[in-house]
Amino acid sequence: MTLAPVCATGSNDDTFAALGAILPAQAGNKACFARVYDREHMRAHPRQRIAAMTFLLRVEAYDPKEVHSEKPADRFYYVFAMSVQRRGEKGLLRTAGDCSAFDTISCVVDCDGGGLTLDKMPPAASLMVRLNDEGIVMYHDCDGEDKRAVLVKPGTDDKVLRLEKTSDQACRALDEHYYK
Numbered sequence: 001m002t003l004a005p006v007c008a009t010g011s012n013d014d015t016f017a018a019l020g021a022i023l024p025a026q027a028g029n030k031a032c033f034a035r036v037y038d039r040e041h042m043r044a045h046p047r048q049r050i051a052a053m054t055f056l057l058r059v060e061a062y063d064p065k066e067v068h069s070e071k072p073a074d075r076f077y078y079v080f081a082m083s084v085q086r087r088g089e090k091g092l093l094r095t096a097g098d099c100s101a102f103d104t105i106s107c108v109v110d111c112d113g114g115g116l117t118l119d120k121m122p123p124a125a126s127l128m129v130r131l132n133d134e135g136i137v138m139y140h141d142c143d144g145e146d147k148r149a150v151l152v153k154p155g156t157d158d159k160v161l162r163l164e165k166t167s168d169q170a171c172r173a174l175d176e177h178y179y180k
Helices: 014-021 041-046 168-179
Strands: 030-036 051-062 076-085 091-099 106-110 114-123 124-140 148-153 160-164
Touching: 030 148, 030 168, 041 091, 051 124, 051 160, 051 168, 076 148, 076 168, 091 124
Parallel strands: none
Antiparallel strands: 030 051, 030 160, 051 076, 076 091, 091 106, 106 114, 114 124, 124 148, 124 160
16 A cells, blocks of 8 residues: 655645645635445454544635635644544534645644544545544534533554545535534
């Protein structure tokens, strides 16, 4: 398995080169990736806790009245939203945050809510999602008062999840919940 190269330096332009390989930096652009693991896969990976994941990547624009540069990093930024269904649970867990790229593409939840890294897989229709060792908080609020908050940590069999690009319709609920 060969991963697409991710930027190796650390400038704002690298953020847009690495993330632009997944989704071009243009306000309103979005890409949806998803996977529902079938029974056969789950049986072969008994320690995998994540049974399904949906991942939305979006490009947002800063207020154009306040922009004084033509560099993409000064005009646009990347955000994400994701949902996870865990084995044996009926409900979906969800969270959202910001993405950037330096040595890797990193997506984080505000206020120390953890995060994940992304790698684009050739062909462009696949995305590898790696949960950070510390995990990622679902239903996170910065006040810490959301009683639904759940920390999803990578297990033995779900540290890396391969998602496939799908229609934007598959991410509609995430898009409407976080960005409308």
